[in-house]
Amino acid sequence: MKSITRTTLALLATAAPLALSFAAPRAQDVPPAPEAPGVTASPTPARPAVPTRLYEVVKVVDGDTIHVLKDGKVEKLRLLSVDTEERIRPNQKQNPDKPMTLFGEECALWAVDFFAALADEDGKTRVGLLFPEGKEARGTFGRLLCHVILPDGRDFNLMLVQLGKSPYYNKYGNSRVKHAEFVEAQRAARAKQLGIWNPATNEPKTPGAPVYKRNYDALLTWWQARADAIDAYELRAAEDPVGVFTSEDHEMLDLALLLGEEVTVFGTVDRVFEERDGSRTFLLRASVKDKALRVKVPADAVEALRPAELDALTEYGRQNYAYFRGVITRGERGFELVLRDPARVERAGPEPAMPTPGAAR
Secondary structure, three states: OHHHHHHHHHHHHOOOOOOOOEEOOOHHHOOOOOOOOOOOOOOOOOOOOEEOOOEEEEEEEEOOEEEEEEOOEEEEEEEOOEOOOEOOOOOOOOOOOOOEOHHHHHHHHHHHHHHHOOOOOOOOOEEEEEOHHHOOOEOOOOOEEEEEEOOOOOEHHHHHHHOOOOOEOOOOOOOOOOHHHHHHHHHHHHHOOOHHHOOOOOOOOOOOOOOOOOOHHHHHHHHHHHHHHHHHHHHHHHHOOOOEEEOOOHHHHHHHHHHOOEEEEEEEEEEEEEOOOOOEEEEEOOOOHHHOEEEEEOHHHOOOOHHHOHHHHHOOOOOOEEEEEEEOEEEOOEEEEEOOOHHHEEEOOOOOOOOOEOEOO
16 A cells, blocks of 8 residues: 555656646737847747736736736745845845845836836736746745746746846756756856846945945856756656655655655755754755754754754855655654754755855855
8 A cells, every 4th residue: 555655646746737828829919029138139039939828917026026916816926047136125234145236126126117018908917927847836935936928928037037137046956947048048148248247237336335246156156056956856856756855845745754654855954943952953945834844953962963064054155955864753843854863964965166255245
């Protein structure tokens, strides 16, 4: 019975239906696409397929976060594979690793105007949504992770990279939809010094003023090492789809809890808690908040786990992924895995080869 259950689950996991249908574009359905500044169009560009289901845009928060009306509910979207700079919020403290920038503010205002210009005769803007592998997923803040497809079929996420308004953001893995296109879009935007790739972007005009810039050379190196670790995990999970899985797969955590067997969980640490009894708790990243896995290190095992360098899993510029092996149990706050032996932790690789310090972040 146990093997049948596992086999059936593995088969079901590969059978997700497509969530976005496309129709062949008709000339009267496709509005003329405005030229993207600084992006040279192909002499004979392929006409993208247009989405057949559109959702009303109700709010544009910034360059990579918008709200749409979907199935009678306002959904917050987090655009995949992009990460525009933070817009300026006067009462918020600067984060040196992800500062608020003038370009971030300009990008947010541009996005507001961009979507407003796409409004129909009724004054409403509508877009399509594309979910990798046809499966809706949410990030840690409950936002739907997706691509926004414009009414004429263009991928807005990809456009942000083409225009230099965002880097190719693969911190949580390479794109499952358009990896090669994102890589090429970023290469071309850098070559043309568009947006974030222009050395003058975010340079203060007043001598001696604080410099708030992101160090994209360091970030891209860090993100790529994380993406490489995810690629390696996926190969490993393909060989054992029910014995090796990610901490974000709460359905597999449910199954592991039911079976009570040892499993290997791949994940990254969101937060570390120093408990009153001297134990430590490592909260792993989860797609559903109340389905998160906590790796518990008992007080009498804390010193033994020092060589595993678990704290480094939260550090900027380090490889943040690891494999944890053990039995999934139910704790007071959800899934737990008790860790006593450093041999039960395997640091994922590669470790980022970070550039020489010196450039402003």
